[in-house]
Amino acid sequence: MSAYRLSAAVQTLKPSATLAAAAKAKELKSKGVTVYDFTLGEPDFITPAHIRQAAVAAMEAGQTHYTPSGGIPELKKAVCGLYKRDYSLDFTPAQVLISNGAKHSIHNVIASLCGPGDEVIIPAPYWVSYSALVELTGATAVIVETTEASGFVMSPEQFRAAITPKTRLLMLNNPSNPTGAAYTAAQLEALARVAVENNVLVLSDEIYEKLVYAGAEFRSFASFGPDVAALTIIVSGVSKAYAMTGWRIGWTIGPVEIIKAMDNLQSQETSNPCSISQYASVAALEGPQTSVEEMRQEFERRRNYVMGRMRPWRERFGVTFAEPGGAFYAFFNVSSAFGKPLQGGKVVTNATDFCTALLEEAHVALVTGDAFGAPGYVRLSFATSMDVLKAGLDGIEAFLAG
C-alpha cells in the first residue's frame, strides 16, 4: 500500500470551486491576457484607513503574541456591542468565539456538532463550502432544492419535510451566496417556528448582513424571541462589511456549551486567530461605520448596473434569474445557451463547460453553478469596478450572441 494513501475524509474532498475558478483566472492573467474576473466574492476596496492604523498601533504596542485561543476579550465585547447597537440583541462574551474567518467558524460549528449518522439540512443553491464541510465530518448533507420562482427562498413546508430524527442542524445563509436571496422577516420567522417546533439548531450564516439592496431589510435569525435565539448559532465576520477578507477574522455566537466545545477544538487545531487582525477588528466594529454604508451604496450601484444590463438578456438569450436583494452576486441560468453555437462556434452542454468556454473565448471568468448545487446556473461577483463590469458584461453578451 502506498505511503501516500490519503485519509478517507480527504480522498473525496474537492478543492473550493470559488478559489479554484479564481486561480484559473489568475493563471490566464499571468500569461499577459486581460481577464474580466468575476469569480471571487470579495470587496475590491482596501480596508478603511482607521482599521489599518489600528493594526499598526497594535503591532507597535507589542500585541504580537498568542492571545486566548478563542479570541481577545476586547473583540468578544466589541462583537456583543455590534449586535446590541445594530440589532438590539443581547449576547455575553462567553457566547462568542473568534476564529480565522467565517469559513473556519462554520467548520468549527459543524465539527463540534456533527458526525457519522447525522444529517444537516442545506437549502440549495448553497455556498460551495457548506456541503464539503458537512461531509468532512462524516455527516450527510440533506439538500433542499429551492426555485428561482420563489427567489431561492426555502419555505417552512420544505424545511419541515426535510427534518428526520437524525437532523442536527439547518444551515441557512441570509443574504445568500450564491443567489443573493434576502429573506424577509416573515419568511425567516416561519422557518424559526419550524426549528422551535422540532428542536432543530440553526447555523445562521449572516456574513452578508450589511449588504442588502433595493429596500430589503436584514433581520438576524436570533431576533425572533428567546426560544429561537436558544437554537441559533450565528456566524459572521469582518470580511465582507469591512473589506477585510485577508485579515481572516470571523465569529460564532451561540449557546455557551457549544461555544466552549468549539473553543476546545480551536485550541487544539489552530490556537488563536491573528492577534493583529483581532485588534484591527475591534477598531472596525467600534470605530466609525460610515465606510460600511459607503461601500454598500457602491455595491448597490453596481448591482443596479448589472441588473440593467442583464434584464434584456431574458428576451434576447433566454437567460433567467431572480434579482439579488443582498450579497454581491448575480446568479443566472444559462441553460438556454446549451447545445447552440456560441462565440467562436463553441457548443456547451453544462454550466461548467460554459464557464470554461467563456474564459477561453471572451476572457470572462465566472463560477459554475454546478459547484453550488445549481446545474445550469453561473455566478458573477459584482464586487469589482464599474469599468471591469462594463467590459466583462460586453464580453458575456458577445459570447451569448455567438
Ligand code: PMP
Ligand atoms: N459564508 C459565506 C456565505 C461566504 O460567502 C463566505 C466567503 N467569504 C464565508 C462564509 C467565509 O468568509 P470568511 O472566511 O472570509 O470570513
Ligand code: GLU
Ligand atoms: N466566499 C467567497 C466566494 O464565494 C470567497 C471565496 C471562498 O471563500 O469560497 O467567492
